[in-house]
Amino acid sequence: MNSIKMKNTIFIVTTFLLASPFTFAGKMTMPTDAPASYEAECASCHMAYPPALLSQQSWKNMMSSLSKHFGTDASVDPKTQTELTNWLVKNATTRQKYSETAPENRITKTSWFIRKHDEVRPEVWKRASIKSPANCGACHIDAANGVFSEKNIKIPAK
Ligand code: HEC
Ligand code: HEC
Known part of the structure; x- marks a missing residue:
């Protein structure tokens, strides 16, 4: 491979990796260390969203305002709140291009969601x-x- 071809190949591969937040399929799935409280507290009104769908800041914002959660009260006890916040933040997306703080901290308002x-x-x-x-x-x-x-x-x- 000559060096121009090599550069092109690297460019294409890099573009592909950056273009898709879902290249590493495993990251989209529910992490195996999900606390039982996640299913119990966060999956009764909608699905338990995989944490990698939102940024750290969005999860922090959401978890600190659960009493006003999209027109409903989703509050949990303080111990569970800490447990869930730590786990969500640890497993939030870290890919810079997708780690914007979306309006209303919604997955559905992130620019990648709208584009997809x-x-x-x-x-x-x-x-x-x-x-x-x-x-x-x-x-x-x-x-x-x-x-x-x-x-x-x-x-x-x-
Ligand atoms: C009492 C019901 C209820 C509970 C419990 C609840 N939610 Fe929600 N949640 C909602 C509603 C209603 C919406 C808005 C749904 C819509 O727009 O269709 C929502 C939306 C969301 C969204 C944004 C979805 C989007 O539009 O991208 C996330 C993320 C979310 N909830 C996370 C959580 C987490 C984390 C917990 C647990 C701490 C939780 N929810 C518990 C009712 C609930
Ligand atoms: C009305 C049906 C519908 C709903 C509801 C919906 N999606 Fe999608 N989703 C689609 C379609 C259609 C595509 C485009 C598939 C394609 O690339 O052709 C898509 C694409 C995607 C992709 C990109 C897949 C890929 O391989 O590139 C992701 C990730 C995704 N959706 C996540 C979500 C999440 C998370 C939610 C809920 C918060 C959601 N979608 C709600 C229909 C839907």
Whole structure:
């Protein structure tokens, strides 16, 4: 390989790695050290979101305002709050390009989320079986296992 080709190859590989926060598939799945309180406290109203979907700052912000959580009260006792905050922050995304503090600390308001979903028409989000972009599992049939790949998507017709 000559040096120009080599540089191009490095460029392409690097671009690919930077372009996808999901290249390292393992990071998207639920870490095996998830405390039992995560499932118990954070998966009754929606799925237990894998911590790598949000930045450290977003998790800190969210965990310090649980009594005002998207129009509902999701508070937990102080011990659980500390346990969950530490674990979420430890497992938050560390990839700089994706570690913005999203509006409302929402996964669904991060720029990567918006970009990845730009082909979903606005009316699709409103279908009765979807209702909200935060309802990942309505389309990502294996979301509960942290799988968001293209092959595992089925958008409900209504
Ligand atoms: C009492 C119900 C309830 C509980 C308990 C709850 N949440 Fe939520 N959560 C909501 C609602 C409602 C929304 C907004 C959903 C929507 O916009 O469709 C939300 C949204 C979120 C979002 C943003 C989703 C997006 O739009 O990107 C995250 C992240 C989140 N919750 C994390 C947590 C964590 C962490 C816990 C546990 C400490 C928790 N939730 C417990 C009701 C709850
Ligand atoms: C209305 C259905 C729908 C909902 C709800 C939805 N998605 Fe998606 N998602 C899609 C579609 C369609 C794509 C684009 C797939 C493609 O690349 O062709 C996608 C792509 C993605 C990708 C990129 C996958 C890849 O291989 O590049 C990720 C990650 C993702 N979604 C995560 C989420 C998360 C997390 C949630 C919930 C907070 C969510 N999605 C909610 C339909 C949905």
